[in-house]
Amino acid sequence: MRLSRYFLPILRETPKEAEIVSHRLMLRAGMLRQESSGIYAWLPLGKRVLDKVCAVVREEQDRAGAIECLMPTIQSAELWRESGRYDDYGKEMLRIKDRHERDMLFGPTNEEMITEIFRGYVRSYRDLPLNLYHIQWKFRDEVRPRFGVMRSREFLMKDAYSFDIDQDGARHSYNKMFVAYLRTFARLGLRAIPMVADTGPIGGNLSHEFIILADTGESEVFGHSDYLEKDIPGENAPFDDRAKLQSIVDHWTSLYAATSEKHDQAEFSKVPEKNRLSARGIEVGHIFYFGTKYSEPMKAVVAGPDGKELPVHMGSYGIGPSRLVAAIIEASHDENGIIWPEDVAPFRVGLANLKVGDAVVDAACETLYQGLGKAGIDVLYDDRDERPGAKFATMDLIGLPWQLVVGPKGLASGEVELKHRKTGEKHTLSPESALARLTG
Amino acid sequence: MRLSRYFLPILRETPKEAEIVSHRLMLRAGMLRQESSGIYAWLPLGKRVLDKVCAVVREEQDRAGAIECLMPTIQSAELWRESGRYDDYGKEMLRIKDRHERDMLFGPTNEEMITEIFRGYVRSYRDLPLNLYHIQWKFRDEVRPRFGVMRSREFLMKDAYSFDIDQDGARHSYNKMFVAYLRTFARLGLRAIPMVADTGPIGGNLSHEFIILADTGESEVFGHSDYLEKDIPGENAPFDDRAKLQSIVDHWTSLYAATSEKHDQAEFSKVPEKNRLSARGIEVGHIFYFGTKYSEPMKAVVAGPDGKELPVHMGSYGIGPSRLVAAIIEASHDENGIIWPEDVAPFRVGLANLKVGDAVVDAACETLYQGLGKAGIDVLYDDRDERPGAKFATMDLIGLPWQLVVGPKGLASGEVELKHRKTGEKHTLSPESALARLTG
Numbered sequence: 001m002r003l004s005r006y007f008l009p010i011l012r013e014t015p016k017e018a019e020i021v022s023h024r025l026m027l028r029a030g031m032l033r034q035e036s037s038g039i040y041a042w043l044p045l046g047k048r049v050l051d052k053v054c055a056v057v058r059e060e061q062d063r064a065g066a067i068e069c070l071m072p073t074i075q076s077a078e079l080w081r082e083s084g085r086y087d088d089y090g091k092e093m094l095r096i097k098d099r100h101e102r103d104m105l106f107g108p109t110n111e112e113m114i115t116e117i118f119r120g121y122v123r124s125y126r127d128l129p130l131n132l133y134h135i136q137w138k139f140r141d142e143v144r145p146r147f148g149v150m151r152s153r154e155f156l157m158k159d160a161y162s163f164d165i166d167q168d169g170a171r172h173s174y175n176k177m178f179v180a181y182l183r184t185f186a187r188l189g190l191r192a193i194p195m196v197a198d199t200g201p202i203g204g205n206l207s208h209e210f211i212i213l214a215d216t217g218e219s220e221v222f223g224h225s226d227y228l229e230k231d232i233p234g235e236n237a238p239f240d241d242r243a244k245l246q247s248i249v250d251h252w253t254s255l256y257a258a259t260s261e262k263h264d265q266a267e268f269s270k271v272p273e274k275n276r277l278s279a280r281g282i283e284v285g286h287i288f289y290f291g292t293k294y295s296e297p298m299k300a301v302v303a304g305p306d307g308k309e310l311p312v313h314m315g316s317y318g319i320g321p322s323r324l325v326a327a328i329i330e331a332s333h334d335e336n337g338i339i340w341p342e343d344v345a346p347f348r349v350g351l352a353n354l355k356v357g358d359a360v361v362d363a364a365c366e367t368l369y370q371g372l373g374k375a376g377i378d379v380l381y382d383d384r385d386e387r388p389g390a391k392f393a394t395m396d397l398i399g400l401p402w403q404l405v406v407g408p409k410g411l412a413s414g415e416v417e418l419k420h421r422k423t424g425e426k427h428t429l430s431p432e433s434a435l436a437r438l439t440g
Numbered sequence: 441m442r443l444s445r446y447f448l449p450i451l452r453e454t455p456k457e458a459e460i461v462s463h464r465l466m467l468r469a470g471m472l473r474q475e476s477s478g479i480y481a482w483l484p485l486g487k488r489v490l491d492k493v494c495a496v497v498r499e500e501q502d503r504a505g506a507i508e509c510l511m512p513t514i515q516s517a518e519l520w521r522e523s524g525r526y527d528d529y530g531k532e533m534l535r536i537k538d539r540h541e542r543d544m545l546f547g548p549t550n551e552e553m554i555t556e557i558f559r560g561y562v563r564s565y566r567d568l569p570l571n572l573y574h575i576q577w578k579f580r581d582e583v584r585p586r587f588g589v590m591r592s593r594e595f596l597m598k599d600a601y602s603f604d605i606d607q608d609g610a611r612h613s614y615n616k617m618f619v620a621y622l623r624t625f626a627r628l629g630l631r632a633i634p635m636v637a638d639t640g641p642i643g644g645n646l647s648h649e650f651i652i653l654a655d656t657g658e659s660e661v662f663g664h665s666d667y668l669e670k671d672i673p674g675e676n677a678p679f680d681d682r683a684k685l686q687s688i689v690d691h692w693t694s695l696y697a698a699t700s701e702k703h704d705q706a707e708f709s710k711v712p713e714k715n716r717l718s719a720r721g722i723e724v725g726h727i728f729y730f731g732t733k734y735s736e737p738m739k740a741v742v743a744g745p746d747g748k749e750l751p752v753h754m755g756s757y758g759i760g761p762s763r764l765v766a767a768i769i770e771a772s773h774d775e776n777g778i779i780w781p782e783d784v785a786p787f788r789v790g791l792a793n794l795k796v797g798d799a800v801v802d803a804a805c806e807t808l809y810q811g812l813g814k815a816g817i818d819v820l821y822d823d824r825d826e827r828p829g830a831k832f833a834t835m836d837l838i839g840l841p842w843q844l845v846v847g848p849k850g851l852a853s854g855e856v857e858l859k860h861r862k863t864g865e866k867h868t869l870s871p872e873s874a875l876a877r878l879t880g
Contacts, residue, residue: 007507007570009561033557035512036544041557042510044572050510067447070482070490072475072594073513073577074534074546091539094514096546098593099531099581104476106514106536106546117473117481121449130447132484137513137577141539153538154512 001347002369003382007044010394020216022329023148025338029398031325038145038153045398046325048346050156053321053328054135056187056343057158064180064239066131066160071113073137077103079112082298088201092140106139111202111294111316114161118312119300125165128302128312129173133160135321149322150282150330151218156322162315165304167291168242170313174206174289175245177317179233181210181285182252186232188324189341190331192284193227194252198261202316204290209259209283214330217280222268223257225275259283282327289315338399339422347380349438350400352391354407356383364416364431365406375439396421404434441787442809443822447484450834460656462769463588465778469838471765478585478593485838486765488786490596493761493768494575496627496783497598504620504679506571506600511553513577517543519552522738529641532580546579551642551734551756554601558752559740565605568742568752569613573600575761589762590722590770591658596762602755605744607731608682610753614646614729615685617757619673621650621725622692626672628764629781630771632724633667634692638701642756644730649699649723654770657720662708663697665715699723722767729755778839779862787820789878790840792831794847796823804856804871805846815879836861844874 009030017034018024026032031046042050058068074096080086094106107113114132122130135158145153162173178194185192190212197209211221230252238244256271258264259281268276295301295311304310325344332339342348349372353365365381372379380400382391388407395403403419410416410428418434419426429437449470457474458464466472471486482490498508514536520526534546547553554572562570575598585593602613618634625632630652637649651661670692678684696711698704699721708716735741735751744750765784772779782788789812793805805821812819820840822831828847835843843859850856850868858874859866869877 005505007509007572030561033560035553035556036514036516036542039512039514039516041512041553043557044507044509047508047510047574065445067445067484068487069447069484070487072479072481074476074479074579074594076476076479094536094538096534096536098534099583102476113475113481116475117483120473121470132447134487139514143539154514 001380003380004384006380008398009043010397018148020147020150020330021333022150022216022326025329025333025397026148026326029338032148038142038151040149040152040154045346049325049340049344050321052344052346053188053324054156054158057135057184057319057321060180060184060187061133061158061160063235064176066133066177068134069132070134071107071110071136073106073139074104075107075113077105079116080105083112083115083294084297085112085201092142094139094141107136108138108140109157109202109316109318110134110159111161111314112298115294115298115300115314118163119298122163122302125302125304129162129164129169131160131162131173131176133158133317147216148326150326152322155320158319158321160317162317163312165302165310165312167313170289170291170315172242172245174287174315175249176239177287177315178208178249178252179237179239179245181287181317181319182232183237184319185210185212185284187343188328189343190284190328191228193223193257195221195223195257195259196262197259197286199288199290202288202290203293204288204315206289208287210285211259211281212284212327212331213277213279214282214327215280216330217282219281219283220260221258221279221281222260222263223277224255224271225277226255227257227277282330284324284327285317285319287315287317333399336393337397340399340401342401345401346398347378347400349377349379349402349404350395350398351379351381352388352395352403352405353381353383354388354391354405356385358408360411361406361408364411368404368406368416368431368435371435372438377438402438404438406431441820443820444824446820448838449483450837458588460587460590460770461773462590462766465769465773465837466588466766469778472588478582478591480589480592480594485786489765489780489784490761492784492786493628493764494596494598497575497624497759497761500620500624500627501573501598501600503675504616506573506617508574509572510574511547511550511576513546513579514544515547515553517545519556520545523552523555523734524737525552525641532582534579534581547576548578548580549597549642549756549758550574550599551601551754552738555734555738555740555754558603559738562603562742565742565744569602569604569609571600571602571613571616573598573757587656588766590766592762595760598759598761600757602757603752605742605750605752607753610729610731610755612682612685614727614755615689616679617727617755618648618689618692619677619679619685621727621757621759622672623677624759625650625652625724627783628768629783630724630768631668633663633697635661635663635697635699636702637699637726639728639730642728642730643733644728646729648727650725651699651721652724652767652771653717653719654722654767655720656770657722659721659723660700661698661719661721662700662703663717664695664711665717666695667697722770724764724767725757725759727755727757773839776833777837780839780841782841785841786838787818787840789817789819789842789844790835790838791819791821791844792828792835792846793821793823794828794831794845796825798848800851801846801848804851808844808846808856808871808875811875812878817878842878844878846871
C-alpha cells in the first residue's frame with residue numbers, strides 16, 4: 001500500500017479524552033474514531049489489525065474443532081423470555097421495538113439463540129459433541145463506557161457454544177477451548193493467566209477468565225508468578241484425547257490464580273511469598289460451563305444411547321477481538337508508539353523513501369516495494385513528500401515490525417537501513433540483502 | 441472438513457414458507473435459519489459462501505483503489521439531523537433509545553457517518569481523491585420482509601463512499617466503482633446489466649442499478665439484449681486513466697437499459713425489436729453520485745488549490761453480499777440443488793466415501809483428503825455411515841463444483857469417479873489422476 005493513496009490520519013496532539021495508553025495510541029495512529037459514547041469506527045489501519053486478530057482467533061477455534069457460523073445482531077425478546085434472562089439482564093441490554101411494536105434487542109451474547117438453533121436440528125447424541133462459534137458485533141449499554149475499545153458499548157466478540165450429552169463430555173469441550181485460548185493469546189504476543197472467575201449473568205459453576213497483567217487493568221487479580229513462565233501447548237495439542245487434554249488443563253490450573261470476586265486470601269497466603277502476584281489485570285477471554293441452564297428451560301434435548309431424551313450440557317466461550325487490539329497495545333508499546341507482534345501487525349514492513357522525487361531513490365524503493373509484494377509481504381510504502389523526521393516518527397508510532405529506510409546517501413554506497421521496531425536494532429545492508437532477509 | 445464433524449443440517453422436506461427457489465435451497469442445504477421475521481442466522485455452509493462473496497467484493501474494491509474501514513452498526517440520531525434525513529427516512533429506520541434516553545438508530549446506510557469521519561481529518565484537496573468502504577450489517581425495517589436473505593431486514597452491505605474536489609473527479613470515482621462492479625458480478629458468475637435508476641432516499645442525479653435477470657426478480661426492467669454479451673473489463677482495467685475509463689463506461693451505457701422507475705417507452709421502442717429485453721430483474725448493486733448533498737449541510741469542506749474552501753463532491757456505492765448469495769442461487773441451480781460458481785463454492789470438492797468402514801476405501805479416501813488439503817483445496821469429506829443415494833443427493837443439493845466418489849467396486853479396478861456438478865460430466869480415473877486434475 002502506498003501511503004500517498006492510503007488513509008492514515010495521524011494526530012500530532014495527544015487527545016485529551018483518552019485516559020489509557022492504548023486509547024491514546026489508537027487515536028494518534030489513526031486507527032480509531034469515536035462516533036458516539038462507547039461506539040467507534042475502525043479506520044483502515046485499525047481495521048487491518050482487527051482482521052488479523054480475528055484470523056488468529058479463528059485459526060485456533062478451527063484447530064480445536066469449533067465450527068464457524070454467523071448469528072444476527074438483532075434478536076427477538078421472546079427467546080430471552082424462554083430462558084428467563086430477559087428481565088435479569090437490566091439496562092445493559094439495548095432494547096428495541098420494531099415497526100410492528102415487537103420487542104427486540106441488540107444481542108449482548110447468544111446463549112439463547114444458539115440453543116434455539118441447536119434444538120431446531122439436533123435430535124441424537126450421535127451428532128454430539130458440537131461446538132459452534134461466530135464473530136459478531138455485540139452491544140452492552142454500559143453506564144460509563146471508557147478506555148476506548150477496551151470498554152466500549154458496541155464491541156466485536158467471538159463467542160463459541162458447546163453441546164454435549166453429559167458433564168464429562170462438556171468438560172472435555174471446555175478443556176478444548178481452554179487450550180485453544182492459551183494458544184490464541186500466546187500467538188497474539190500476550191501472556192494470559194487462566195483465573196478462577198465468577199460466572200455473572202451467564203451462569204454455571206465452572207468458569208475461567210483469561211487475564212493479562214497491566215497497570216491499566218480494570219480489576220485486581222491474584223496468582224502464582226510461575227504462570228508467567230509456563231510452556232504454551234503446541235499446534236498438535238491432543239484435542240481429541242480426553243485424559244491428555246485434562247492433564248494440560250490440570251497443569252494450568254494447579255497453582256493459585258483468581259480474580260478479585262473469587263479471591264481467597266487464606267489460599268493465596270499459601271503461595272510462597274516470592275511467587276505471590278498481586279496486580280491489575282485485563283480480562284481478554286472468559287469461558288463457562290453451565291450445564292443445562294439453557295437447555296432445560298428451552299427444551300434442547302437429544303435422544304441418548306437408550307433412546308431417552310436428555311437436555312444437553314452446554315458451555316460458552318468468549319473472546320473480544322476489538323478489546324484485544326487495545327490489550328495488545330497496553331502490553332506492547334514504548335514512548336514512541338505501538339510495537340505490533342508480527343502476527344497482528346497491520347503491515348509487516350514500513351518502507352520509507354527519504355527523498356521522493358530523486359530518481360535513484362524512487363527506483364530503489366519501487367524495486368523493494370514490488371519485491372516484497374511479490375513475496376506476499378504486506379508493505380506500507382511511505383512515498384509522501386515529507387521530511388525524514390516525520391516519516392520516522394510515523395513509522396515508530398504505527399509500530400510496524402520492520403522499517404526499511406532508503407535515502408540518497410546510503411544508496412550512493414549501495415546501502416539501505418533495516419530497523420527492527422521492537423529491539424531498535426539497525427542494520428545497514430544492500431537492498432538485495434534487505435529483501436532477502438525480509439522474504440527469507 | 442469431515443462431514444461427521446461438521447454441522448450441515450440438511451432438510452428433507454421443502455419448507456413451506458419459502459416462496460422462491462434460492463430461499464428454499466438455502467433452507468434445505470442447511471445454509472440458513474430464520475431467527476425472526478427478516479432476520480437470519482447463517483449456518484456454517486452459508487457462512488462459508490458469504491465469506492467467499494465478501495472476498496471477491498473486497499478484492500475488486502481494493503483493485504479500484506477503495507480503502508477498507510469499518511463503521512459501527514449503531515449511529516447517533518444527531519448525525520442524521522445534521523443532514524436532514526432523520527425525519528425523511530420513515531419507519532424503515534430502526535430507531536433506538538439508549539439507557540440515557542439518547543436517540544440512536546441501527547444504520548440503514550452510512551453517508552452521514554462517513555461524512556463526519558471525512559470532515560474530522562481531511563483539510564486539503566491534495567488528500568483527494570479518497571474512497572472508503574466497509575462491509576457491515578445494516579438494518580431496514582421492511583413492512584413485509586420475504587424471500588429469505590433476498591429481502592431481509594438485517595442484511596450485510598458493502599458500502600463505499602468517494603470524496604473528490606469537483607464533479608469531474610467525482611465522475612471518475614463513480615466510473616471506477618462502475619467498472620469494479622462489472623468485474624465483481626462477473627466473477628460471481630452473474631451477468632449484471634447497469635441500468636439508469638432512481639436515486640430514492642440517497643439522493644443525487646446520477647445513478648445506476650446493476651440488475652440480473654431472473655423470473656423471481658422484484659421489479660420489471662427494460663434493456664438492450666446486447667448487454668448480455670458484452671466483454672467484461674479485465675484485471676488491468678485502466679482505473680487511473682480518466683479518459684479510457686470513461687470510454688469503458690460509455691460503452692456500457694450506450695444502449696438502452698432502465699429500471700421501471702426510469703423507463704421511457706418512447707426510447708425503448710427505438711431498440712430493434714429482436715433486441716428488446718423486457719424482464720424481471722434483481723438489483724445486486726446500486727451506485728450514486730450526489731455531489732454536495734451531504735457535504736454542504738455537514739460542512740465537509742477542503743481547501744482547493746487557491747486556498748478557498750469547497751464542499752467535496754461525493755458518491756456512494758452499495759453491494760449486498762447477503763442478498764448476492766441468494767441471487768447467485770437464483771441464477772445457478774437445477775432440480776437437484778445449487779450449482780456454485782468456483783469462486784464462491786463453500787468447498788471446491790465433495791469427497792464421498794461409499795463404504796465407510798471398508799479399510800481399502802477408507803485409506804483411499806484418506807489419501808485423497810490429505811492430498812487435496814495439502815494443495816490448499818477446500819474439501820468436504822462425507823465420511824458418514826450413510827447409503828450412497830443419500831450422499832449423492834446431499835452433494836447435488838449443496839452444489840460443490842466437483843464430486844469425487846470412491847467406492848469398493850471402482851477401487852477394485854483402481855478407479856474413482858469425478859463428477860462435475862455443473863455439466864454432469866463423469867470421468868472414471870485413477871485416484872492419482874483425480875488428485876492431479878483437481879490440484880493441477
